[in-house]
Amino acid sequence: MSDAQSAAIKVGIIMGSQSDWATMSHTADTLKSLGIPFESRVVSAHRTPDLLFEYAEAAAGRGLEVIIAGAGGAAHLPGMCAAKTHLPVLGVPVQSSMLSGVDSLLSIVQMPAGVPTATLAIGKAGAINAALLAASILSNHDDNVRAALLDFRQQQTDRVLANPIPGE
Ligand code: RP5
Structure with a gap:
């Protein structure tokens, strides 16, 4: 990746495990559809704690403006990341196999x-909405992202209005 490409990256997606990618790929797809450059990394709060600290501490200096962190189970990744950056x-609570993601949700929200x-x-809804929320944050100062976000919302509205209840 060139310095120019790297400098353009404003959103970092991190996740606790490769197994979270099935969920977090929806974040990546949504950012891509809005034309927002991002990076994605596996960074585990408990398996690679030093890497998490390095990533979070360096994020603002590298030009990132938002971090999206997905994790499941005892999901301390977002909280620990937030402890090491002001960004x-x-x-995103990943749906766990044992408790269906309620454990992930409560770990992150409280x-x-x-x-x-x-x-x-x-799960998927949260992963998509995290990308849209990141877009809203960037929209405060980025005209291109704002235009893409408004276009996405208009298209969504148009699709709903164009689809009456079947048989009605
Ligand atoms: C968490 O543990 C990860 O975020 C993942 O959701 C969960 C399970 O990880 P694996 O055992 O699938 O690697 O750290």
Whole structure:
């Protein structure tokens, strides 16, 4: 990746395991559809804690503006990431096999006051919405992202209006 490409990356997607990619690929696909450059990495809070600290501490200096962190089970990745950066961290609770992601959701959402993480819905919906929320944040100063986001929303509205209830 060239320096110019690397400098353009504003969103970092991190996840606790390769197994989270089935969910987090929806974040990547949504960012791609909006034309937002991003990077994606496996960074585990408990299996690679030093890497997580390095990633979070360097993120702002590398030009990232938003971090999207997906994790399942005892999902401490978003919270630990938020502890090491002032950037907004958007947490995606990955649907776990034992407790269907309720464990992931509660692990991410119940941050004690002082170090916030935004918390999205469990699974695919949350993964897509994390990308859209990142787009909203970038839209505050990026005209291209704002235009892409508004276009996405208009198309979504048009699709709903064009699809009456079958048989009605
Ligand atoms: C978490 O443990 C990951 O975010 C993943 O959702 C979960 C299970 O990981 P694997 O055992 O599939 O690697 O750290």
